[in-house]
Amino acid sequence: MRASCLLLLAGVGAWAWAASGGMMVSSPMSCLPVGDEHRAAVASEVVCAVLCDRLRARAYSFADGACEVRGAGLSSQVGPAARRFTRFAPPAWAVRREVSRGKAGNSSTPYSEGGAYQSAIDEDVTFSHFVSHPSTSLPWWMLDLGEQRLVLSVAALPMNYGADAVHDIEIRVGAELPEGENFTEWALLGEYRQRYDPSEGRLVFSSDAGICGRYVAIRKVVVSADLLRLIDVEVYVAEP
Template sequence: MNILRQLTWRLIPFLLAYSFFVHVSECGNIMVSPNKCFVKGGVAIHKARSTLECSSMCISLRGFAYMFRDGMCEVRGVGLGTLKKSMKFSPIVLEEVSRGKTPLSSEPYSDFYAEIKAIDDSDKSFFSNKNGVPQPWWALDLREVNLIHTVVILPMYVGFGRFNDIGVFVGTQLPADGDFTKWPMLDHYQGPYSSGEGRVNFTCTNLISGRYVAVQRVSITYEKLELRDVRVYVIRYPA
């Protein structure tokens, strides 16, 4: 009886995978299901009811890792594994890595508003750049290359909607001219920001890795960049 139970539990993810994505097929670099198309090697995000159902999607899409959170399933590396390898898929673990790292920025307004204020664990202090700086920026040196998943920012709200047209960029070498917009963009926030929004999430939809994470206004304006808190979440795959 115990052997039968163990066999049943091992079969459940595959039965769910069959029922959910039984018609998944490949067409060049695209994985196709009846209602969805997924880029091969990319990320698939879909509603799910449980971790078990999410794991079944990972099997069906032949991904190499998955994460279930808040009713959504995220599968990484779509189509990169064979069905046999997908039987050993791993859950994605996110780790916050900003604390203790080295922040950089365009010239701050003063030492009281220095770049470290964005990662000092206080929502009362904040980073603010000097007046008259076009495309102000703030960056963080993670000291090693990481696979970036999400950057969470709590802007400073002063009633003027200053936090707008903001991009989060990821790279491996600091630009000499302070233009981070040439780096791959993790995500973009158009804004303008209002106080009721709380924290703004910038989430990766592709696999983007780098040593540095930068926050910069995309348009060339002289509006200040003011950040109360920044947190960086990277992907860890359990061994």
């Protein structure tokens, strides 16, 4: 590994790299953000790093004139602290842990206060559950993990009510909150395109490589009279 190099750009300030090459990050992180990616043809790695800083992004890579910037708008660092880049080195993941309990979240309009988003992460798998309001054509449920995590799987336990059945849902993972209620730019973890049968138990959606993100959403993608009902949702992430 070559020694760190320090460059001074007129009107920009000091920039530092420690062994450039691969994905470079401005601060330690457990996984690389997904979404808000920008690609451009630039003259040098310096220009790519400047673009990363200007977009308040958290990571970039440069090779053969091609610059890729990830996590635009996610960096909280400004000034010189945001201009020191090191090569991304993922941790050695050792364990898989469930992290949904006690987390903040949100949802489309619930049927009642008793059926709000918290009802799907309260460990009561008998009575308490999230249920969407009939006025919402494409209901959704969302969990905020509090920080970027490498999401490995989501295990959702839907609930049918009479002829009302959960069907046609997607599970997506995102780095930042969406515009309005449009989750389509988030990475797709999995989908379920049939009518749920309780004999199936939990529906498990997994990614071997994992998806880096802070938010997890479950949403209906087909308009119907059936409500979105979730008894319980578990989210598993990788930890060193």
